[in-house]
Amino acid sequence: MIQINELSFGYHKHTPILENICFDIEKHQCIAVLGNNGAGKSTLLKCINGIMRPQQGTVLVQGKDVLSMHRKEMAKNLAYVAQKNEATKMTVFDTVLLGRKPYIKWEAAKEDYELVEKMIDQMGLNELKLCYIDEISGGELQKVMITRALVQQPKLLLLDEPTSNLDPKNQYEVMAMVQRIAKEQQIAVVVVIHDLNLALRYCDRFLLLKDQKIYAYGGHEIMQEDTISEIYRIPVKVEQYLGVRVVIPIPEGEQVCFV
Amino acid sequence: MQSERESYQQFIRKKIVLLFVLFVLVLILIMVSLAMGTTKLSIREVLLTLIGKGTKRGQTIVYDIRFPRVLAGVLVGGILAVAGAVMQSIMRNPLASASTLGVSQGASFGATIGIIVFGAGVQNSASAAQAVTINSPYIVTICAFIGGGISAIVILLLSRIKQAGPQVLILGGVALSSLFSGGTTLVQYFAEDVQVAAVVFWTFGDLGRTSKRELLLLFIVFLIAFAFFLYHRWDYNALNSGHQGAKSLGVNVEALILSSMVIATLASAMAVAFVGIISFVGLVAPHCMRHFVGNDYRFLIPASAFSGAILLLLADLFARLVVSPVILPIGAITSFLGAPMFLYLIFKGGLRHDTNQ
Known part of the structure; x- marks a missing residue:
């Protein structure tokens, strides 16, 4: 289990970005972090994995505080995929191999290569293995980066808007993949996401951020019309359609006719 | 799956072969450089001299005159x-490179201060050629x-502080260069x-001015820098995905940048201090190699070292042979030949802004 306790962050004392964030995650759960722009979603992810140093708080993974660990140890517990990934002239295989960086001393071991091989195969990236990552598509790059994060063998995987630059097909593929990873490999996943419908479909729990604080945290039951409207400051309808719950935003002054 | 593993191994093997080819090229160029000059020796003579069976004349030419120069070329490159x-x-x-970030110009300014203010370069002979020797190289080097x-x-x-982007x-480098040039x-x-x-004379750049003791120092600097950079090759690869990406892979980014920058600057300033600008x-050597091995620092670091040595040896051969027996200033030659080569690479589209933020 992963516990985030009393996490607070701010650039200046009087303007906090995050205030007293506390929540628990079970190891196979996929948590969606939702909230408006500037609610502190990305900052929360960066604080959890120590890219930004929170003023106070702990992140306990199996009872140990990762924030007080050495970077290398931390990278064995937490993996992070940034919102924008830089593509450079490196092959997919070598990029994924970098996920073993926290374990490599002087040279990558045979086991490292085998794990990379296995993961690339599982993620269906075999065809691309020797392609340079600046030559593949955005969706493929996102999958490569998630694969790299998995090769770190983390307990907690943090994804910052993994679907924001992808077309619908890739959005669904990537999120389905994330859900599958959480279940199969027993990894807790925290994903910052803007698409409510993707979140409703693929995530188990929802962390709603508003005004630097947790507004609500819970399962599907908290995702009601009034809560979502409050968070996003826009009226919404939640409907059941073809067995799937969908959120339909209704900007004020617009008429929407439900048939 | 076995066959795919092999294909990655083949891919890696190709890069190792490239490194080997570059290494052999360096050796060949060393031999050619030792042989060519105002007095031509045959490769056979050079080889015999190197194993200690050459003539007295050959030994003087190879060991005392050409070898320090060639070694300086390899190390500095x-x-x-x-x-x-x-x-x-x-x-x-x-x-980024020593000359585009103002490091070379800063070193040149420091050397100027050393020569003029601290009097490290004084006329000590009546003949024109030796009138301008630097008689206290250590002061110049330190400055x-x-x-x-x-x-x-x-x-x-x-x-770090202003979080300035690449541009x-x-x-900043341009500003520093002009500041130091003006100074x-x-x-x-x-x-x-x-x-x-x-x-x-100092600014012209000359591989021939290094003494054996300085060569030893350069060699040690090269070894330390090379070993340090190679040790951190995985970290540089991680940096390819940005500072945040590298941090999440367990790299201590701040410490890496600081230590690498200190060593890179120390080493280049040292090289520039001994042989001039x-x-x-x-700039050219790593970019050419990126074309072949990609942005993979496991191979890019050794490949750059070899190609830097090759470039400087070629430039030195050119400098010595084109209007022999006059030796042209090596610094001018590298710029004069390097710039068109760089432009050619840009036109060919071989260069992309791979490391752009």
Whole structure:
């Protein structure tokens, strides 16, 4: 289990970005972090994995505080995929191999290569293995980066808007993949996401951020019309359609006719 | 799955073969450089001399005259190229190198101060050729290192404190270059003719001025820098995905940038201090190699070292042979030949802004 306790962050004392964030995650759960722009979603992810140093708080993974660990140890517990990934002239295989960086001393071991091989195969990236990552598509790059994060063998995987630059097909593929990873490999996943419908479909729990604080945290039951409207400051309808719950935003002054 | 594993191994093997080819090229060029010159020796003579069975004349030419020069070329080329490759990684800027970040110009300013203010370069002989020898190379070297270090610190501060992007860093480098060039001119203006001559002579760049003791020092610097950079090859690869990406892979980014920058600057300032301004090697060598091995620092670091050595050996051969027995200034040759080569690469589209932020 992963516990985030009393996490607070701010650039200046009087303007906090995050205030007293506390929540628990079970190891196979996929948590969606939702909230408006500037609610502190990305900052929360960066604080959890120590890219930004929170003023106070702990992140306990199996009872140990990762924030007080050495970077290398931390990278064995937490993996992070940034919102924008830089593509450079490196092959997919070598990029994924970098996920073993926290374990490599002087040279990558045979086991490292085998794990990379296995993961690339599982993620269906075999065809691309020797392609340079600046030559593949955005969706493929996102999958490569998630694969790299998995090769770190983390307990907690943090994804910052993994679907924001992808077309619908890739959005669904990537999120389905994330859900599958959480279940199969027993990894807790925290994903910052803007698409409510993707979140409703693929995530188990929802962390709603508003005004630097947790507004609500819970399962599907908290995702009601009034809560979502409050968070996003826009009226919404939640409907059941073809067995799937969908959120339909209704900007004020617009008429929407439900048939 | 077995066959796919092999294909990655084949891919890696190709890169290793490339490294081997580059290494052999360096050896061949060393032999050619030892053989060619005002007095031509055959490769056979050179080989015999090297194993201690040559003539007295051959020994003097090979060991006393050409060998220090050739070794200086290999070491300085190697140092500048690996330092350039690493600067490009930690600055996340494809244009970073000792000469584009103002490190060379800072070193040159430092050397000028050393020669003129501290009197390290004085006329000690009546003959024109020796009138401008630097009689206290260590003062010049130390001054050059401090000058180069100042540039490096300013650039580092810009990138860390102001979080400046790649373009801003290069602008900072341009500003520093012009500051130090202006400073150099001003100091020269108030100096005596002989001192100015010593400075100009120093700035030309000359591989032949290094003594055996200095070569040993260069060799040690090269070894330390090369070993340090190679040890951190995985970290530089991680930096390819940005500072945040590298941090989440367990890299201590701040410490890596600081230590790498200190070593890269120290090494290039040292190289420049001993042989004078040699620009473009730090830029051209890593970029050419990126074309072949990609942005993979496991191979890019050794490949850059070899290609830097090759470039400098070629430039030196050109400098010595084209209007023999006059030896042209090596710094001018590297720029004169390096720049068109660089332009050719850009036109061919072989260069992309791979390390752009």
